[in-house]
Amino acid sequence: MKPEVLLNQFLDSDYFYPYDLYLTDPAALSPVLISLLEGAAESGKLPNELARTELLDFFYLHFLPAEALVFPDEIICLHEHLIDFYHFLNDHDYLSKANYNKILHYFQNNKQLFLERMMDDDCWSASKKRELLDNESNVLSQMSETLKLLKKDLEKQTTKNNVVPFAKKQSPLQSDAYQLRIDLDGFRPPIWRRILVPKNFNLHQLHLIIQILFGWENSHLHQFFRGNGNQSFQPAEQLIGQSAEDYGFARFKATQEVTLEAIFTQTKTLKYVYDFGADWMHTIKVEKLIPAEQVASVTEEPLPVCIKGKQDTPQEDALGADFYTPFHLAEINQQLQKIRK
Numbered sequence: 465m466k467p468e469v470l471l472n473q474f475l476d477s478d479y480f481y482p483y484d485l486y487l488t489d490p491a492a493l494s495p496v497l498i499s500l501l502e503g504a505a506e507s508g509k510l511p512n513e514l515a516r517t518e519l520l521d522f523f524y525l526h527f528l529p530a531e532a533l534v535f536p537d538e539i540i541c542l543h544e545h546l547i548d549f550y551h552f553l554n555d556h557d558y559l560s561k562a563n564y565n566k567i568l569h570y571f572q573n574n575k576q577l578f579l580e581r582m583m584d585d586d587c588w589s590a591s592k593k594r595e596l597l598d599n600e601s602n603v604l605s606q607m608s609e610t611l612k613l614l615k616k617d618l619e620k621q622t623t624k625n626n627v628v629p630f631a632k633k634q635s636p637l638q639s640d641a642y643q644l645r646i647d648l649d650g651f652r653p654p655i656w657r658r659i660l661v662p663k664n665f666n667l668h669q670l671h672l673i674i675q676i677l678f679g680w681e682n683s684h685l686h687q688f689f690r691g692n693g694n695q696s697f698q699p700a701e702q703l704i705g706q707s708a709e710d711y712g713f714a715r716f717k718a719t720q721e722v723t724l725e726a727i728f729t730q731t732k733t734l735k736y737v738y739d740f741g742a743d744w745m746h747t748i749k750v751e752k753l754i755p756a757e758q759v760a761s762v763t764e765e766p767l768p769v770c771i772k773g774k775q776d777t778p779q780e781d782a783l784g785a786d787f788y789t790p791f792h793l794a795e796i797n798q799q800l801q802k803i804r805k
Contacts, residue, residue: 541685651775655776
């Protein structure tokens with residue numbers, strides 16, 4: 465199969481998402497896929513060659529950081545674009561399920577390193593530096609302080625499951641706790657989880673908790689918002705170089721900077737959307753605030769903890785009623801231990 469045929473099939477499909485909320489020119493993503501397809505065609509037969517992790521390793525971790533003319537605010541979109549493409553390949557039987565799962569696992573395990581290299585000018589080729597500086601002369605100076613903060617955050621992460629470990633164990637006696645009910649919108653009977661979470665946790669930590677509660681893979685973009693969307697909260701790496709006008713929101717903040725206490729003193733309901741292509745929408749409601757001294761009467765587990773839930777959840781990149789992840793309370797709380805550390 466010729467590279468241009470496969471590319472056009474993808475661009476004409478429902479799997480192609482332009483990320484036009486973030487990109488001034490969504491068409492700029494196409495040359496990236498062209499490079500991947502042409503490289504695969506040179507080294508083997510399409511589409512089978514696209515399943516080789518050796519090819520991805522060179523393309524994702526070496527070629528893109530060195531050569532891709534992508535500005536900081538577009539990096540996450542580039543990662544998402546590649547995952548969308550492999551989703552398309554899987555659903556059109558160009559990849560086996562086993563190879564598709566292997567690729568998803570590869571992206572998940574290497575996302576942190578990809579972000580670091582894409583934002584590290586030491587990994588850029590000389591021509592890329594010149595081109596970026598010609599187009600936006602102050603891009604490196606704009607990046608410097610933000611990247612220091614992001615690097616600090618990334619250094620705290622483990623290489624497995626993108627889980628951010630916290631500096632101290634969170635004892636139920638150390639903090640008041642919010643009891644939250646989180647529903648996955650659009651399902652009957654409702655799919656929901658009830659959790660206790662320290663009020664001093666931030667929205668980034670809540671994002672990681674939600675990923676575990678619903679069996680998501682933390683491989684797509686996400687955001688929190690309140691009201692009609694006039695206040696949005698997204699990871700710091702999605703906000704690099706952006707202004708409120710770029711997003712169309714009156715106000716936005718990085719999820720790492722907003723505590724649950726700060727947001728839930730303003731509103732008792734919050735929205736969380738995961739995967740801007742599939743748009744898995746969640747509704748987060750505060751049921752009550754439990755004083756620290758009363759938390760032990762509700763649960764003996766350290767926080768955060770899931771205390772109840774109903775219904776299995778649809779698998780992230782699967783379609784159809786037969787593809788659901790079973791709800792196991794004990795397994796969820798076992799995974800939450802990673803966040804308690």
